[in-house]
Amino acid sequence: MFICNDFCGLDFLRGLRGVVFDCDGVMFDTLGLNRTFYNLMLEKLGLPEMTREQELYAHAHTVKESLSYLIPDERQAEVPAVYKSIDYTELIPSMQMEEGLIELLSVLRASGVRLGIFTNRLNTMHHILEHFDLTQYFDPVMTAEIVEPKPHPEGLYRIMEQWGAKPAEIAYIGDTSIDARVARRAKVPFWAFKNEGIQADMYLWEFWNLRKMVLQAAREGGVLGTPAKNPNFWL
Numbered sequence: 001m002f003i004c005n006d007f008c009g010l011d012f013l014r015g016l017r018g019v020v021f022d023c024d025g026v027m028f029d030t031l032g033l034n035r036t037f038y039n040l041m042l043e044k045l046g047l048p049e050m051t052r053e054q055e056l057y058a059h060a061h062t063v064k065e066s067l068s069y070l071i072p073d074e075r076q077a078e079v080p081a082v083y084k085s086i087d088y089t090e091l092i093p094s095m096q097m098e099e100g101l102i103e104l105l106s107v108l109r110a111s112g113v114r115l116g117i118f119t120n121r122l123n124t125m126h127h128i129l130e131h132f133d134l135t136q137y138f139d140p141v142m143t144a145e146i147v148e149p150k151p152h153p154e155g156l157y158r159i160m161e162q163w164g165a166k167p168a169e170i171a172y173i174g175d176t177s178i179d180a181r182v183a184r185r186a187k188v189p190f191w192a193f194k195n196e197g198i199q200a201d202m203y204l205w206e207f208w209n210l211r212k213m214v215l216q217a218a219r220e221g222g223v224l225g226t227p228a229k230n231p232n233f234w235l
Contacts, residue, residue, distance in 0.1 A: 003203045004191070004210050012189075012202060013217045016224055018114035018163050018170040020156065021138075023121055023128070024059060025175035026193045029096040034058055037091060038070060044082045045075055060176040062120045062144045088124050092131050100207035105137045107211050111218045114163050117141045118155035118172065118182075151178050153186035160186075173204065 002008050024030040038058050039049045050058065050070065058066040067079055108115060117138050119125055122145045129135040140162055142155035156172060163170070167187040174180065175193045180200060183190035192200035204210055217223040 001200060001202070003205070004213065006209075006212075008202075008213070010213060010217050010220070010223050013213060014223050015169055016113060016171065017165045018116060018159070019108060020116045020118050020159055020170060020172045020188075022172075022174040022176075022179050022193075023117060023119040023125060026173050027098055027101055027117075027134075028128070029098065031055065031059055033091055033095050036094075037086070037088065038066065040086060041067065041079075041082055042070065044085065045071065045078060047071065047075075060120070060178050062149045063122055064144075065120075065149070089127050089131075092124070092128055095128065095132075097132055098207060100211060102134075104207040104211040104214070105134070107214050107218070109137060111214055111224050113214070113224060114165075115139070116159045116163075117143075118147075118150070118159065120144045120149045151181040151185065153182050156182065156186040156188055160188075171201075 002012075004012075021027055024034065035050065035055055035058075038054075042049060047070075054070055057069055061069070063083075067083070068076070071079055105115060115138050117125065117140075119142070121128075121143050123143070125141060125143045126135070129138065129141070140159055142158055144150075147154040147158055156170075159165075160167065160170060168189070171189045171191050172179065172183040172186075173191045173193050174183065175195050177198045180190050180192065180198045184199075189201045190199075191202045191204050192198050193204050196203055214224070
């Protein structure tokens with residue numbers, strides 16, 4: 001375990017062929033957006049706003065799981081109609097993209113590193129990518145509409161299969177214990193974003209530092225996409 005900074009060296013990038021991003025809490029600060037959406041659902045049902053504990057649960061789980069958790073069983077029959085009455089795409093412009101994200105994506109792609117997404121979002125993910133002009137960067141994009149939701153590792157397995165990559169050749173960036181668990185199950189290196197309270201191979205506090213390290217690795221050559229000096233570096 002270490003922190004991505006000027007002193008960590010470049011070996012963590014050795015052999016890297018792809019990076020997979022979570023969406024909420026990594027690419028975007030969506031805690032406030034999710035709070036608005038779920039509280040609107042609760043308001044329409046005449047229920048109280050979420051507690052902090054409920055907010056954190058909803059941040060890490062699928063919409064289906066979150067609504068099942070937030071809304072009493074006896075009111076579940078009303079959920080589909082209320083859900084359909086809310087146009088989530090109208091909330092997307094209020095999302096805050098993480099600083100340095102596009103700059104990091106551009107450098108990774110230019111360095112030959114493939115980019116993917118594995119998120120528990122459903123059909124909103126492609127709307128988000130289109131709105132922020134990010135579609136060009138990611139292939140594939142695995143959502144809970146396509147694969148089993150996290151913590152099941154199917155999304156990472158599918159991405160590795162498409163890329164023809166081994167677990168040690170990619171990294172998964174997430175911000176929750178569920179993200180850490182899915183990476184561990186897939187035996188993929190896990191980079192924790194802005195959360196030192198979860199077990200990770202590396203801790204990342206901003207994208208600018210990682211961008212700097214990737215640029216340095218690209219300049220030096222023989223790092224990105226080449227076998228690691230220690231094949232058990234992440235194990």
